[in-house]
Amino acid sequence: MSALFRCVDIGKQYGGLVALQGISLSLEVGRVHGLIGPNGAGKSTFIDVVSGRTPGTGHVYLDDRDITRVPLSERRRMGVSRSFQRTSIFPALTIREQLDIAAHGAGGGHTGELTDMLGLADVLDARAEEVSYGQQRLVDLALALVGNPRVLLLDEPAAGLSVAESQTLAAHLEEVAARWKVAVLLVEHDMDVVFRVCHVLTVLASGRWLVAGPPDEVRSDPAVIGAYFGSAA
Numbered sequence: 072m073s074a075l076f077r078c079v080d081i082g083k084q085y086g087g088l089v090a091l092q093g094i095s096l097s098l099e100v101g102r103v104h105g106l107i108g109p110n111g112a113g114k115s116t117f118i119d120v121v122s123g124r125t126p127g128t129g130h131v132y133l134d135d136r137d138i139t140r141v142p143l144s145e146r147r148r149m150g151v152s153r154s155f156q157r158t159s160i161f162p163a164l165t166i167r168e169q170l171d172i173a174a175h176g177a178g179g180g181h182t183g184e185l186t187d188m189l190g191l192a193d194v195l196d197a198r199a200e201e202v203s204y205g206q207q208r209l210v211d212l213a214l215a216l217v218g219n220p221r222v223l224l225l226d227e228p229a230a231g232l233s234v235a236e237s238q239t240l241a242a243h244l245e246e247v248a249a250r251w252k253v254a255v256l257l258v259e260h261d262m263d264v265v266f267r268v269c270h271v272l273t274v275l276a277s278g279r280w281l282v283a284g285p286p287d288e289v290r291s292d293p294a295v296i297g298a299y300f301g302s303a304a
């Protein structure tokens with residue numbers, strides 16, 4: 072399968088701090104690529120750089136087209152979408168209003184099928200602050216999916232969810248990738264979600280590439296165990 076979204080030699084420095092160095096990975100249609108690593112490994116920074124939110128070094132390709140210099144808003148219209156670690160919804164607006172705003176920013180798109188799939192149809196006219204936190208995170212996912220993106224960059228979508236809510240989210244992610252043919256990058260600390268939905272993992276530690284491969288191989292890699300528990304790597 073050929074890569075839809077390729078990130079090559081991505082780097083980022085904040086003053087004297089090397090937050091990311093030489094990170095490359097590719098996303099394929101219908102597949103979920105997990106990006107994991109301990110706190111401060113550079114995972115959010117990676118999404119910030121490759122989504123166009125933060126300047127960095129390296130190259131980003133969509134369909135083999137170099138989009139490194141394409142601004143964030145234009146990347147969104149080209150089908151590269153992202154979510155944030157903290158919910159980015161507006162508490163006082165209804166969910167329908169927020170989806171309409173997102174649809175405008177994404178260059179249009181129907182939201183009906185999306186809200187049906189995510190089980191949000193019944194709460195469309197509720198203000199975001201009136202629905203549960205789990206539903207708010209699903210609204211975040213819905214906002215990122217408006218306009219049928221081809222590439223979805225998710226920053227800890229399961230953060231703060233209960234076990235049951237995380238399972239619901241994981242099921243939705245599997246469906247989004249498989250049925251909607253989206254290439255997904257998933258940054259996530261919840262390993263139940265990671266190992267359930269990811270086809271391949273890349274592990275970072277202190278801004279460096281540590282290992283990549285199928286989840287079962289990565290799980291037992293001594294360098295990964297060391298990075299998480301501090302005994303090696």
Ligand SMILES: Nc1ncnc2c1ncn2[C@@H]1O[C@H](COP(=O)(O)OP(=O)(O)OP(=O)(O)O)[C@@H](O)[C@H]1O
Nearest residue numbers: 085088090108109110111112113114115116117156
């Ligand atoms: N705006 C910034 N200015 C300065 N340093 C930053 C900034 N954003 C991130 N960093 C630093 O860059 C490094 C990588 O941070 P980043 O948030 O990307 O890690 P992360 O892997 O997403 O961590 P977490 O799992 O805790 O969310 C950290 O040392 C962090 O303190």
